[in-house]
Amino acid sequence: xxxxxxxxPNIDTDRLPDQRHSGNGGWLNLIPSDGDLHVALDYSPPxxxxxxxxxxxxxxxxxxxxxxxxxxxxxxxxxxxxxxxPSILYLNxxxxxxSSVTLEVxxxxxxAFMGGQKSQVESPARWLYITLFLGLLFVAGQYAAWSQxxxxxxxxxxxxxxxxxxxxxxxxALHVLGGLGGLVRVIRKxxxxxxxxxxxxxxxxxxxxxxxxxxxxxxxxxxxx
Amino acid sequence: xHEMSAQVxxxxxxxxxxxxxxxxxxxxxxxxKQYYALALVAALCGMVLSWMMRxxxxxxxxxxxxxxxxxxxxxxxxxxxxxxxxxxxxxxxxIMVFFVLTTAPFAAFGNFFLPIQVGAEDMPFPxxxxxxxxxxxxxxxxxxxxxxxxxxxxxxxxxxxxPLNAVGSAGGPGQGLGVVLWMVSIALFCVGQLLxxxxxxxxxxxxxxxxxxxxxxxxxxxxxxITSCMGLTAFAVLLPACILVILDHVAGTSFFVASSLVIxxxxxxxxxxxxxxxxxxxxxxxxxxxxxxxxxxxxxxxxILITNMRKPMLSQRVLxxxxxxxxxxxxxxxxxxxxxxGMNPYSSLAFSFPTLVITIPATIIVLIWTxxxxxxxxxxxxxxxxxxxxxxxxxxxxxxxxxxxxxxIDIMLHATYFVVGHFHMVMGVAAMFGIFSGTYFWFPKMTxxxxxxxxxxxxxxxSFVGTYCIFMPFHYLGIAGNIRRYSTFVNDFxxxxxxxxxxxxxxxxxxxxxxxxxxxxxxxxxFWGKPAPDNPWEATSLEWSTATPPPWDNFGGKHPVVYxxxxxxxxxxxxxxxxxxxxxxxxxxxxxxx
Numbered sequence: 059x060x061x062x063x064x065x066x067p068n069i070d071t072d073r074l075p076d077q078r079h080s081g082n083g084g085w086l087n088l089i090p091s092d093g094d095l096h097v098a099l100d101y102s103p104p105x106x107x108x109x110x111x112x113x114x115x116x117x118x119x120x121x122x123x124x125x126x127x128x129x130x131x132x133x134x135x136x137x138x139x140x141x142x143x144p145s146i147l148y149l150n151x152x153x154x155x156x157s158s159v160t161l162e163v164x165x166x167x168x169x170a171f172m173g174g175q176k177s178q179v180e181s182p183a184r185w186l187y188i189t190l191f192l193g194l195l196f197v198a199g200q201y202a203a204w205s206q207x208x209x210x211x212x213x214x215x216x217x218x219x220x221x222x223x224x225x226x227x228x229x230x231a232l233h234v235l236g237g238l239g240g241l242v243r244v245i246r247k248x249x250x251x252x253x254x255x256x257x258x259x260x261x262x263x264x265x266x267x268x269x270x271x272x273x274x275x276x277x278x279x280x281x282x283x
Numbered sequence: 284x285h286e287m288s289a290q291v292x293x294x295x296x297x298x299x300x301x302x303x304x305x306x307x308x309x310x311x312x313x314x315x316k317q318y319y320a321l322a323l324v325a326a327l328c329g330m331v332l333s334w335m336m337r338x339x340x341x342x343x344x345x346x347x348x349x350x351x352x353x354x355x356x357x358x359x360x361x362x363x364x365x366x367x368x369x370x371x372x373x374x375x376x377x378i379m380v381f382f383v384l385t386t387a388p389f390a391a392f393g394n395f396f397l398p399i400q401v402g403a404e405d406m407p408f409p410x411x412x413x414x415x416x417x418x419x420x421x422x423x424x425x426x427x428x429x430x431x432x433x434x435x436x437x438x439x440x441x442x443x444x445x446p447l448n449a450v451g452s453a454g455g456p457g458q459g460l461g462v463v464l465w466m467v468s469i470a471l472f473c474v475g476q477l478l479x480x481x482x483x484x485x486x487x488x489x490x491x492x493x494x495x496x497x498x499x500x501x502x503x504x505x506x507x508x509i510t511s512c513m514g515l516t517a518f519a520v521l522l523p524a525c526i527l528v529i530l531d532h533v534a535g536t537s538f539f540v541a542s543s544l545v546i547x548x549x550x551x552x553x554x555x556x557x558x559x560x561x562x563x564x565x566x567x568x569x570x571x572x573x574x575x576x577x578x579x580x581x582x583x584x585x586x587i588l589i590t591n592m593r594k595p596m597l598s599q600r601v602l603x604x605x606x607x608x609x610x611x612x613x614x615x616x617x618x619x620x621x622x623x624x625g626m627n628p629y630s631s632l633a634f635s636f637p638t639l640v641i642t643i644p645a646t647i648i649v650l651i652w653t654x655x656x657x658x659x660x661x662x663x664x665x666x667x668x669x670x671x672x673x674x675x676x677x678x679x680x681x682x683x684x685x686x687x688x689x690x691x692i693d694i695m696l697h698a699t700y701f702v703v704g705h706f707h708m709v710m711g712v713a714a715m716f717g718i719f720s721g722t723y724f725w726f727p728k729m730t731x732x733x734x735x736x737x738x739x740x741x742x743x744x745x746s747f748v749g750t751y752c753i754f755m756p757f758h759y760l761g762i763a764g765n766i767r768r769y770s771t772f773v774n775d776f777x778x779x780x781x782x783x784x785x786x787x788x789x790x791x792x793x794x795x796x797x798x799x800x801x802x803x804x805x806x807x808x809x810f811w812g813k814p815a816p817d818n819p820w821e822a823t824s825l826e827w828s829t830a831t832p833p834p835w836d837n838f839g840g841k842h843p844v845v846y847x848x849x850x851x852x853x854x855x856x857x858x859x860x861x862x863x864x865x866x867x868x869x870x871x872x873x874x875x876x877x
Contacts, residue, residue, distance in 0.1 A: 109407065123524065127527060131555075137542065214534050221538065
């Protein structure tokens with residue numbers, strides 16, 4: 059399954075922190091008015107290391123809005139019926155958490171591989187494939203949970219509690235699918251030797267965030283449904 | 284020759300094909316122009332809609348020729364029905380707020396000039412940037428399509444209050460498919476703006492050239508950065524809200540419609556929904572949206588005033604902090620839109636206080652402007668005139684905000700023309716003046732040609748006087764109890780106000796026609812205007828260091844190095860009374876901020 063990478067990826071040296079280049083890093087990188095530029099930091103972070111936090115913030119706001127909608131909707135109505143969460147969700151949780159661990163393993167391996175320790179690292183993509191597989195299993199597991207609920211007669215419109223269950227889990231699953239797309243991209247770039255360290259880091263932050271977000275959602279659903 | 288450091292990051296190759304160059308372009312400058320064109324088309328659509336509404340308000344039974352072609356049921360014989368009036372009003376508000384006031388000052392100018400002002404070659408994610416525009420364009424098409432499908436566009440107002448937004452066709456024409464299209468359009472718009480914010484924030488934080496510290500960013504760049512942070516938070520909340528409404532429509536959920544609701548003799552199948560929930564979600568977006576429209580204008584106007592005053596503002600730093608304070612506070616005041624919604628009265632008090640507090644940074648900004656202007660030899664041109672007009676509108680519209688911020692007064696003025704006058708001046712026209720000011724200022728850099736100055740001044744005076752003729756009477760109408768959203772004034776107490784409405788209608792038609800002068804100037808100058816030099820205004824920021832119009836990679840394969848604060852005017856240098864940010868020349872200056 060794993061692709062064989064024959065050559066170590068080309069490392070974009072200009073992206074490494076110790077290189078001098080034109081970017082201006084530092085958040086308060088003030089330069090004195092006499093124009094002495096030697097005191098200026100000469101390193102700017104790769105944009106994806108900022109952009110990933112921007113993205114995660116937007117996703118957080120989105121789920122915060124959904125959560126507050128849930129609180130308000132539950133608090134203001136008399137038609138809220140609780141139900142037991144399908145037990146497969148707990149298995150799914152485990153899968154997602156394990157996938158975070160495997161991704162972290164692969165991140166270290168790819169880093170070592172990119173760092174030139176080629177002989178010690180065989181097929182650095184293997185753990186990425188395992189992560190991808192676990193992620194797919196998670197989505198399949200969520201699908202199984204939806205099937206189980208609809209078999210019990212709980213559909214999207216049956217009750218506000220089921221509505222929120224479907225909306226929150228489906229939105230999360232869509233974001234997980236986005237993360238899977240990101241993993242596929244990382245694997246492709248690795249096999250083409252064009253992977254940047256910052257891309258790998260950003261993808262893994264996103265993936266870990268999906269796990270944390272899921273833990274929060276599970277807690278919310280368990281408390282409120 | 285300025286010192287340039289070696290080029291490092293190459294984001295994309297120069298475009299070769301027609302499609303890559305002009306349509307699906309990755310170049311932030313082309314994307315900026317596309318946003319500008321979209322805003323221009325949208326503004327003209329919105330203006331025509333307002334003309335039709337104004338004619339109807341002044342002369343209720345007069346047929347508007349051709350209106351029946353747009354909607355047979357909505358305007359039989361050219362006279363609009365009350366429902367159709369509401370549909371036009373909804374579309375006017377939606378088009379103007381989203382597709383003009385958000386896209387033009389923020390997305391259009393920001394896209395074109397933010398990367399150049401920080402010295403970057405492009406945005407860090409050009410493909411995402413391109414999708415940002417095309418998703419927004421799709422959103423506009425979806426919104427406009429509601430004129431032509433089903434029973435017309437939604438009539439619920441640009442705020443789309445629940446439960447009307449979720450009851451379906453029972454609520455009136457356009458409340459079925461029309462609302463769904465509106466929600467899909469706005470959800471797409473949110474996605475587009477989130478993608479844009481992602482690029483704006485990473486550009487500002489990561490792509491600044493050597494020497495460009497955050498405090499050396501020009502005020503316009505600061506304004507776009509702060510606005511993108513606001514947009515990130517606001518649009519990420521409106522998006523899920525729209526999704527929930529769409530589900531109420533197409534999936535039969537009950538998020539927003541209460542139990543046992545009977546509308547037009549139809550019992551609705553929903554149960555237990557919360558009508559106030561929508562208002563909370565919407566205004567959490569909606570109030571920051573007001574600042575998303577105005578903060579870029581504040582930055583643009585400051586930038587242009589400084590250039591024409593030939594001296595920096597009293598304090599660049601305080602201006603930046605005030606814009607930041609507006610951004611933060613804008614999330615704490617949203618409840619002032621809901622004083623009469625049935626929300627807990629104590630929360631009205633809690634929202635009233637920050638609403639009064641938010642006037643403090645706004646007032647400081649205006650004071651910095653006026654005291655900086657005091658005693659300066661302002662160069663008068665179309666750009667600086669519109670900048671002054673911006674301040675005038677911002678103050679005139681802002682003052683009525685003090686009244687509306689107090690729940691006890693707002694209960695009387697809520698949903699009257701007083702509110703309509705207030706927000707049209709403070710966020711609508713003020714932001715438009717910011718757009719005009721920016722256009723006259725940056726047009727030479729964007730196209731390589733100068734705009735006609737005489738036509739610009741005619742445009743300014745007609746717009747300036749016209750705007751006051753339109754929106755000042757709105758305040759009187761509101762105090763007299765004229766309720767907004769009425770299509771005709773049949774009540775006894777409203778009848779005497781009809782002449783005022785006629786005056787407003789005439790003023791609106793003339794002021795609207797004056798905008799055609801601008802459109803003519805824009806198009807004529809684009810092709811036949813005087814060729815522009817690289818730095819026609821003797822300005823200092825980085826966009827004026829490069830060629831006019833800038834090459835595809837902004838600085839011709841090099842990165843500038845920044846040596847100075849953004850606004851070094853009133854100094855003695857080899858080029859005149861200013862020194863450019865990228866010039867290594869040492870000058871003695873008293874304006875350098877430590």
